[in-house]
Amino acid sequence: MLDVVGWWSSTAGSGISGSSWSVYIIKYLTRCYAPKWSTSIQFQYYLGVMTADESKKTSNREIIARCDDLSWQRLDRRLEEEIPFIWHHHPEMELTLTLNCKGQRFIGDHVAEFSDGDLAIVGSNLPHTWVSSERMNKGHPFKAKVIWFDKEWLDSIAQSTPEFLPLEGFCERAQRGLSFSYATKQKARPIILRLFEIPHRDGITSLLELLRLLAQDQHAVPLASHGVVQSINQSYDRINRVLNHLHENYEKAVGLNDLSEIAALSQSGLHRLFKKHVGVTVSNYIINLRIGEACARLAATDAPISVISQDVGYQSQANFNRHFLRLRLMTPRAYRNTFRSS
DSSP: OOOHHHHHHTSTTSOEEOSOOSSTHHHHHHHHHSOOOOOEEEEEEETTEEEEEEESOSOEEEEOOOOTTOSEEEEEEEESSOOOOOOEEOSSEEEEEEESEEEEEEETTEEEEEOTTEEEEEOTTOOEEEEEEEESSTTSOEEEEEEEEOHHHHHHHHHHOGGGGGGTTHHHHHTTOEEOOHHHHHHHHHHHHHHTTSOGGGOHHHHHHHHHHHHTOTTOEEOSOHHHHHHHTOOOHHHHHHHHHHHHHTTSOOOHHHHHHHHTSOHHHHHHHHHHHHSSOHHHHHHHHHHHHHHHHHHHOOOOHHHHHHHTTOSOHHHHHHHHHHHHSSOHHHHHHHHHHO
Protein backbone atom coordinates (compact mmCIF):
# COMPACT_ATOMS: atom_id res chain seq x y z
CA MET A 1 0.00 0.00 0.00
CA LEU A 2 1.19 3.51 -0.74
CA ASP A 3 2.32 5.66 2.17
CA VAL A 4 -0.65 7.98 1.77
CA VAL A 5 -0.31 9.61 5.17
CA GLY A 6 3.39 10.21 4.76
CA TRP A 7 2.89 11.82 1.37
CA TRP A 8 0.18 14.19 2.54
CA SER A 9 2.06 15.03 5.74
CA SER A 10 5.06 16.11 3.69
CA THR A 11 2.91 18.45 1.61
CA ALA A 12 2.04 21.30 3.94
CA GLY A 13 -0.85 23.42 2.81
CA SER A 14 -2.48 20.98 0.44
CA GLY A 15 -5.87 20.58 2.10
CA ILE A 16 -8.09 19.27 4.83
CA SER A 17 -9.88 16.05 4.09
CA GLY A 18 -12.70 14.90 6.29
CA SER A 19 -15.99 13.07 6.09
CA SER A 20 -16.55 10.86 3.09
CA TRP A 21 -18.67 12.11 0.24
CA SER A 22 -22.19 10.77 0.53
CA VAL A 23 -22.67 10.51 -3.20
CA TYR A 24 -22.19 7.01 -4.55
CA ILE A 25 -20.29 8.07 -7.67
CA ILE A 26 -17.05 8.45 -5.68
CA LYS A 27 -17.16 4.78 -4.74
CA TYR A 28 -17.95 3.83 -8.32
CA LEU A 29 -15.04 5.78 -9.76
CA THR A 30 -12.63 4.62 -7.08
CA ARG A 31 -13.61 1.03 -7.78
CA CYS A 32 -13.10 1.61 -11.49
CA TYR A 33 -9.74 3.29 -11.44
CA ALA A 34 -7.86 2.55 -8.24
CA PRO A 35 -6.94 -0.42 -6.07
CA LYS A 36 -8.85 -0.83 -2.80
CA TRP A 37 -6.55 1.24 -0.63
CA SER A 38 -9.18 1.29 2.18
CA THR A 39 -7.45 4.41 3.40
CA SER A 40 -8.79 7.90 3.86
CA ILE A 41 -7.19 10.91 5.39
CA GLN A 42 -8.48 13.51 7.81
CA PHE A 43 -6.45 16.71 7.89
CA GLN A 44 -6.19 19.58 10.30
CA TYR A 45 -4.53 22.89 9.50
CA TYR A 46 -2.69 25.35 11.65
CA LEU A 47 -0.32 27.95 10.19
CA GLY A 48 0.13 25.89 7.05
CA VAL A 49 1.14 22.72 8.91
CA MET A 50 -0.93 19.58 8.53
CA THR A 51 -1.45 16.48 10.63
CA ALA A 52 -3.07 13.34 9.31
CA ASP A 53 -5.22 10.56 10.77
CA GLU A 54 -6.40 7.49 8.94
CA SER A 55 -10.00 6.35 8.75
CA LYS A 56 -11.60 3.41 6.99
CA LYS A 57 -13.36 5.20 4.14
CA THR A 58 -12.05 5.31 0.58
CA SER A 59 -13.39 8.67 -0.57
CA ASN A 60 -11.95 12.00 0.51
CA ARG A 61 -13.52 15.43 0.47
CA GLU A 62 -10.61 17.81 0.45
CA ILE A 63 -11.18 21.21 2.06
CA ILE A 64 -8.89 23.90 0.76
CA ALA A 65 -7.35 26.17 3.41
CA ARG A 66 -8.58 29.69 2.73
CA CYS A 67 -7.78 33.29 3.54
CA ASP A 68 -10.94 35.38 3.80
CA ASP A 69 -9.38 38.31 1.98
CA LEU A 70 -8.13 36.30 -1.02
CA SER A 71 -10.19 35.17 -4.03
CA TRP A 72 -7.96 32.24 -4.94
CA GLN A 73 -5.57 29.78 -3.36
CA ARG A 74 -2.33 28.26 -4.61
CA LEU A 75 0.00 25.41 -3.74
CA ASP A 76 3.54 24.86 -4.97
CA ARG A 77 3.83 21.11 -4.46
CA ARG A 78 7.25 19.45 -4.58
CA LEU A 79 7.67 15.76 -3.82
CA GLU A 80 10.79 13.64 -3.67
CA GLU A 81 8.73 10.46 -3.72
CA GLU A 82 6.10 9.45 -6.28
CA ILE A 83 2.72 11.14 -6.47
CA PRO A 84 0.36 8.45 -5.11
CA PHE A 85 -3.25 7.72 -5.95
CA ILE A 86 -5.46 9.74 -3.59
CA TRP A 87 -8.97 9.99 -5.00
CA HIS A 88 -10.61 13.20 -3.80
CA HIS A 89 -12.91 16.08 -4.67
CA HIS A 90 -13.70 19.60 -3.46
CA PRO A 91 -16.13 22.42 -4.28
CA GLU A 92 -13.40 24.63 -5.74
CA MET A 93 -12.33 24.41 -9.36
CA GLU A 94 -8.72 23.32 -9.70
CA LEU A 95 -6.08 24.15 -12.29
CA THR A 96 -2.95 21.97 -12.19
CA LEU A 97 0.32 22.33 -14.08
CA THR A 98 2.54 19.26 -13.62
CA LEU A 99 6.29 19.55 -14.11
CA ASN A 100 9.24 17.17 -14.22
CA CYS A 101 7.11 14.04 -14.19
CA LYS A 102 4.91 11.75 -16.20
CA GLY A 103 2.22 9.32 -15.18
CA GLN A 104 -1.55 8.92 -15.24
CA ARG A 105 -4.19 11.61 -14.79
CA PHE A 106 -7.61 10.51 -13.46
CA ILE A 107 -10.51 12.98 -13.78
CA GLY A 108 -14.02 11.61 -13.34
CA ASP A 109 -14.26 8.53 -15.55
CA HIS A 110 -11.43 9.75 -17.78
CA VAL A 111 -7.92 8.26 -17.57
CA ALA A 112 -5.00 9.55 -19.63
CA GLU A 113 -1.23 9.71 -19.66
CA PHE A 114 0.42 13.02 -18.74
CA SER A 115 3.96 14.32 -19.00
CA ASP A 116 5.96 17.45 -18.23
CA GLY A 117 3.95 20.60 -18.84
CA ASP A 118 0.52 18.95 -18.66
CA LEU A 119 -2.21 21.49 -17.88
CA ALA A 120 -5.74 20.50 -16.88
CA ILE A 121 -8.66 22.06 -15.07
CA VAL A 122 -11.07 20.11 -12.85
CA GLY A 123 -14.69 21.10 -12.25
CA SER A 124 -16.36 21.64 -8.90
CA ASN A 125 -16.74 18.38 -6.91
CA LEU A 126 -15.41 16.32 -9.82
CA PRO A 127 -13.30 13.44 -8.40
CA HIS A 128 -9.69 13.45 -9.53
CA THR A 129 -6.10 12.51 -8.80
CA TRP A 130 -2.70 12.29 -10.45
CA VAL A 131 -0.31 9.33 -10.20
CA SER A 132 3.33 9.74 -11.18
CA SER A 133 5.42 7.00 -12.72
CA GLU A 134 8.72 8.72 -13.52
CA ARG A 135 10.70 11.91 -13.00
CA MET A 136 12.07 13.53 -16.14
CA ASN A 137 15.09 14.95 -14.27
CA LYS A 138 16.10 12.56 -11.48
CA GLY A 139 17.92 15.33 -9.64
CA HIS A 140 14.77 17.40 -9.12
CA PRO A 141 11.48 16.64 -7.34
CA PHE A 142 8.08 15.97 -8.82
CA LYS A 143 6.38 19.36 -9.15
CA ALA A 144 2.79 20.53 -9.41
CA LYS A 145 1.56 24.12 -9.50
CA VAL A 146 -2.02 24.02 -8.19
CA ILE A 147 -4.53 26.87 -8.25
CA TRP A 148 -8.02 26.80 -6.71
CA PHE A 149 -10.90 29.25 -7.13
CA ASP A 150 -14.68 29.27 -6.78
CA LYS A 151 -16.98 28.84 -9.75
CA GLU A 152 -19.29 31.54 -8.38
CA TRP A 153 -16.42 34.01 -8.14
CA LEU A 154 -15.41 33.48 -11.77
CA ASP A 155 -19.02 33.65 -12.97
CA SER A 156 -19.48 36.97 -11.19
CA ILE A 157 -16.34 38.37 -12.85
CA ALA A 158 -17.62 37.36 -16.28
CA GLN A 159 -21.06 38.85 -15.69
CA SER A 160 -19.90 42.17 -14.27
CA THR A 161 -16.78 42.95 -16.29
CA PRO A 162 -17.03 43.39 -20.09
CA GLU A 163 -13.30 42.78 -20.52
CA PHE A 164 -13.74 39.28 -19.16
CA LEU A 165 -16.81 38.32 -21.18
CA PRO A 166 -14.86 35.35 -22.68
CA LEU A 167 -15.01 33.79 -19.21
CA GLU A 168 -18.79 33.48 -19.50
CA GLY A 169 -19.66 29.82 -19.85
CA PHE A 170 -16.09 28.70 -19.15
CA CYS A 171 -17.01 27.16 -15.81
CA GLU A 172 -19.72 25.07 -17.44
CA ARG A 173 -17.28 23.85 -20.07
CA ALA A 174 -14.71 23.12 -17.39
CA GLN A 175 -17.11 21.22 -15.14
CA ARG A 176 -16.26 17.98 -16.97
CA GLY A 177 -12.57 18.81 -16.76
CA LEU A 178 -10.54 20.16 -19.67
CA SER A 179 -7.12 19.32 -21.07
CA PHE A 180 -5.68 22.29 -22.92
CA SER A 181 -4.07 22.45 -26.34
CA TYR A 182 -0.31 22.55 -26.82
CA ALA A 183 -0.39 26.18 -27.97
CA THR A 184 -2.39 27.27 -24.92
CA LYS A 185 -0.14 25.30 -22.56
CA GLN A 186 2.91 27.04 -23.99
CA LYS A 187 1.35 30.46 -23.40
CA ALA A 188 -0.06 29.58 -19.97
CA ARG A 189 3.08 28.05 -18.49
CA PRO A 190 5.06 31.30 -17.95
CA ILE A 191 1.96 33.01 -16.53
CA ILE A 192 1.49 30.22 -13.99
CA LEU A 193 5.16 30.22 -13.04
CA ARG A 194 4.96 33.97 -12.51
CA LEU A 195 1.91 33.52 -10.28
CA PHE A 196 4.06 31.46 -7.92
CA GLU A 197 6.95 33.93 -7.90
CA ILE A 198 5.06 37.08 -6.93
CA PRO A 199 3.26 37.77 -3.62
CA HIS A 200 -0.08 36.00 -3.44
CA ARG A 201 -2.06 39.23 -3.15
CA ASP A 202 -0.44 40.63 -6.29
CA GLY A 203 -1.44 37.69 -8.45
CA ILE A 204 -5.08 38.42 -9.16
CA THR A 205 -4.40 40.32 -12.41
CA SER A 206 -2.19 37.54 -13.75
CA LEU A 207 -4.74 34.93 -12.69
CA LEU A 208 -7.54 36.64 -14.62
CA GLU A 209 -5.22 36.98 -17.61
CA LEU A 210 -4.54 33.25 -17.37
CA LEU A 211 -8.20 32.28 -17.07
CA ARG A 212 -9.17 34.43 -20.04
CA LEU A 213 -6.48 32.70 -22.09
CA LEU A 214 -7.76 29.26 -21.08
CA ALA A 215 -11.38 30.20 -21.77
CA GLN A 216 -10.48 31.13 -25.34
CA ASP A 217 -8.90 27.75 -26.10
CA GLN A 218 -11.30 26.28 -28.65
CA HIS A 219 -9.22 23.12 -28.88
CA ALA A 220 -9.41 22.21 -25.19
CA VAL A 221 -10.60 18.62 -24.78
CA PRO A 222 -13.44 17.73 -22.34
CA LEU A 223 -12.48 14.84 -20.07
CA ALA A 224 -15.18 13.27 -17.86
CA SER A 225 -18.39 12.07 -19.50
CA HIS A 226 -21.69 13.94 -19.14
CA GLY A 227 -23.15 11.02 -17.21
CA VAL A 228 -20.56 11.21 -14.48
CA VAL A 229 -21.07 14.92 -13.91
CA GLN A 230 -24.84 14.52 -13.84
CA SER A 231 -24.55 11.62 -11.41
CA ILE A 232 -22.39 13.67 -9.08
CA ASN A 233 -25.26 16.13 -8.70
CA GLN A 234 -27.79 13.42 -7.75
CA SER A 235 -28.15 12.08 -4.21
CA TYR A 236 -31.38 10.24 -3.62
CA ASP A 237 -31.87 7.85 -0.74
CA ARG A 238 -33.26 4.95 -2.75
CA ILE A 239 -30.54 5.09 -5.35
CA ASN A 240 -27.89 5.43 -2.65
CA ARG A 241 -29.12 2.27 -0.93
CA VAL A 242 -29.06 0.32 -4.18
CA LEU A 243 -25.65 1.60 -5.19
CA ASN A 244 -24.15 0.95 -1.79
CA HIS A 245 -25.36 -2.64 -2.07
CA LEU A 246 -23.87 -2.97 -5.56
CA HIS A 247 -20.52 -1.63 -4.44
CA GLU A 248 -20.39 -4.10 -1.57
CA ASN A 249 -21.51 -7.07 -3.67
CA TYR A 250 -20.56 -6.38 -7.28
CA GLU A 251 -18.47 -9.55 -7.50
CA LYS A 252 -21.46 -11.71 -6.55
CA ALA A 253 -24.63 -12.59 -8.41
CA VAL A 254 -26.91 -9.61 -7.75
CA GLY A 255 -30.61 -10.16 -8.40
CA LEU A 256 -33.11 -7.49 -9.38
CA ASN A 257 -35.53 -8.84 -6.78
CA ASP A 258 -33.07 -8.05 -4.00
CA LEU A 259 -32.32 -4.61 -5.39
CA SER A 260 -36.02 -3.84 -5.78
CA GLU A 261 -36.59 -4.70 -2.13
CA ILE A 262 -33.69 -2.50 -1.08
CA ALA A 263 -35.12 0.41 -3.07
CA ALA A 264 -38.72 -0.36 -2.02
CA LEU A 265 -39.74 -0.27 -5.68
CA SER A 266 -41.02 -2.64 -8.32
CA GLN A 267 -38.45 -3.97 -10.76
CA SER A 268 -39.75 -1.70 -13.51
CA GLY A 269 -39.72 1.28 -11.13
CA LEU A 270 -36.16 0.53 -10.10
CA HIS A 271 -35.12 0.22 -13.73
CA ARG A 272 -36.57 3.64 -14.60
CA LEU A 273 -35.14 5.35 -11.52
CA PHE A 274 -31.71 3.82 -11.96
CA LYS A 275 -31.51 4.67 -15.65
CA LYS A 276 -32.71 8.22 -15.01
CA HIS A 277 -30.24 9.09 -12.27
CA VAL A 278 -27.25 6.92 -13.10
CA GLY A 279 -27.54 6.90 -16.88
CA VAL A 280 -27.04 3.17 -17.42
CA THR A 281 -28.88 -0.04 -16.61
CA VAL A 282 -28.15 -1.99 -13.44
CA SER A 283 -26.44 -4.75 -15.42
CA ASN A 284 -24.18 -2.31 -17.26
CA TYR A 285 -23.34 -0.58 -14.00
CA ILE A 286 -22.22 -3.89 -12.50
CA ILE A 287 -20.15 -4.63 -15.60
CA ASN A 288 -18.47 -1.22 -15.27
CA LEU A 289 -17.71 -1.90 -11.62
CA ARG A 290 -16.21 -5.29 -12.37
CA ILE A 291 -14.13 -4.15 -15.33
CA GLY A 292 -13.03 -1.05 -13.43
CA GLU A 293 -11.85 -3.14 -10.49
CA ALA A 294 -10.09 -5.45 -12.93
CA CYS A 295 -8.29 -2.44 -14.43
CA ALA A 296 -7.10 -1.39 -11.01
CA ARG A 297 -5.77 -4.86 -10.25
CA LEU A 298 -4.15 -5.22 -13.66
CA ALA A 299 -2.35 -1.93 -13.12
CA ALA A 300 -1.37 -2.45 -9.49
CA THR A 301 -0.69 -6.19 -9.17
CA ASP A 302 0.91 -9.09 -11.00
CA ALA A 303 -2.00 -11.45 -10.35
CA PRO A 304 -2.88 -13.72 -13.29
CA ILE A 305 -5.62 -12.33 -15.51
CA SER A 306 -7.71 -15.45 -15.01
CA VAL A 307 -7.60 -14.99 -11.23
CA ILE A 308 -8.52 -11.32 -11.51
CA SER A 309 -11.51 -12.09 -13.73
CA GLN A 310 -12.84 -14.60 -11.20
CA ASP A 311 -12.21 -12.29 -8.25
CA VAL A 312 -14.26 -9.49 -9.79
CA GLY A 313 -17.21 -11.78 -10.46
CA TYR A 314 -16.74 -13.48 -13.82
CA GLN A 315 -17.26 -17.20 -14.08
CA SER A 316 -16.53 -17.10 -17.80
CA GLN A 317 -13.16 -15.86 -19.05
CA ALA A 318 -14.70 -15.28 -22.48
CA ASN A 319 -17.34 -12.94 -21.04
CA PHE A 320 -14.69 -11.06 -19.10
CA ASN A 321 -12.53 -10.61 -22.20
CA ARG A 322 -15.51 -9.49 -24.27
CA HIS A 323 -16.69 -6.93 -21.73
CA PHE A 324 -13.15 -5.64 -21.18
CA LEU A 325 -12.57 -5.16 -24.89
CA ARG A 326 -15.90 -3.35 -25.28
CA LEU A 327 -15.23 -0.91 -22.44
CA ARG A 328 -11.47 -0.37 -22.76
CA LEU A 329 -10.98 -1.02 -26.49
CA MET A 330 -8.11 -3.38 -25.75
CA THR A 331 -7.51 -6.77 -24.17
CA PRO A 332 -6.70 -7.13 -20.45
CA ARG A 333 -3.13 -8.10 -21.30
CA ALA A 334 -2.68 -5.08 -23.57
CA TYR A 335 -4.07 -2.83 -20.84
CA ARG A 336 -1.57 -4.17 -18.31
CA ASN A 337 1.30 -3.82 -20.77
CA THR A 338 0.34 -0.23 -21.56
CA PHE A 339 0.29 0.66 -17.89
CA ARG A 340 3.61 -1.06 -17.27
CA SER A 341 5.27 0.64 -20.22
CA SER A 342 4.28 4.05 -18.88
